[in-house]
Amino acid sequence: MSGLSRIRWAIAPTTTPRPLINCNRCGTVKAYRCSEKFRVNANGKRIDVWLIYRCIDCDNSWNFGILERCNRRDIEPARLAALESNDPALARRHAFDAVALRGRVERVEEFPDVAVDKQRLGDRRKSATGLELQLGLEMPTSLRLDRLLANELGISRSRLQALVERRLLVVDPDGAKTLRKPARAGTTIRIDLAGEADRQAIIAAAGG
Structure with a gap:
């Protein structure tokens, strides 16, 4: 040619994928949207990180695990800083990981x-x-x-x-x-x- x-x-x-979760406030299964906010919890040298989701109707929260009991030394400083500052690009990357989401919930809406x-x-x-x-x-x-x-x-x-x-x-x-x-x-x-x-x-x- x-x-x-x-x-x-x-x-x-x-539009990020939305996990379908039994919302204990609504009393039924609801879609949860990504808030683009991380929750970082440090316990000594161990760090847990979640990406926070919110029910689209009542704003109830659900935490999607990113890191669990991870040693601070094993996390690149730039990544840790991005997690602690709610870096939008990093949140977006995790939010679009539908495979990881399906490892936590049975149903995920994709758009x-x-x-x-x-x-x-x-x-x-x-x-x-x-x-x-x-x-x-x-x-x-x-x-x-x-x-x-x-x-x-x-x-x-x-x-x-x-x-x-x-x-x-x-x-x-x-x-x-x-x-x-x-x-x-x-x-x-x-x-x-x-x-x-x-x-x-x-x-x-x-x-x-």
């Missing part, structure tokens, strides 16, 4: 909404007849790749499938089967739009 417009998509989930920052790689190519999209993810997302492409390119998922069947859309690695799986960092999508009447609109929507 010649005449590619190459674009990098930096994808950031916008597919994302923000996509689009950066063109190289000069704008007015003669471009195709796209190369390189995906980077700040955190894992549950958003399927085909939904991401349809949302950001302004085309239907059925049209994406038609492009696959005509061998005009290629996903690397692992092929087109990954379209129905969550978007992953390191994925590259190439789309040949030479025969599409609206190719310039699609390229512009992609950030090209």
Whole structure:
């Protein structure tokens, strides 16, 4: 495929996963949201750290364990300072660890909404007849790749499938089967739009 417009998509989930917990105030199972606040408890040289969650209805708290009876000497000073200062980036990283959350509770709600920052790689190519999209993810997302492409390119998922069947859309690695799986960092999508009447609109929507 010649005449590619190459674009990098930096994808950031916008809503943290929510554990579903039996709230002793509400008397039923409720979703809990991350407060982005840590609780740090020091007992001599031992430190416990939790990320605090709040019931979305009554604000009851639930603590998600991060460190348990950890020796202060085993914690990097920068990390300890970040925990003690409620560093938003560190709280966000732990809050998006759905795997760790599932180790503590049976059910976790995940949300597919994302923000996509689009950066063109190289000069704008007015003669471009195709796209190369390189995906980077700040955190894992549950958003399927085909939904991401349809949302950001302004085309239907059925049209994406038609492009696959005509061998005009290629996903690397692992092929087109990954379209129905969550978007992953390191994925590259190439789309040949030479025969599409609206190719310039699609390229512009992609950030090209």
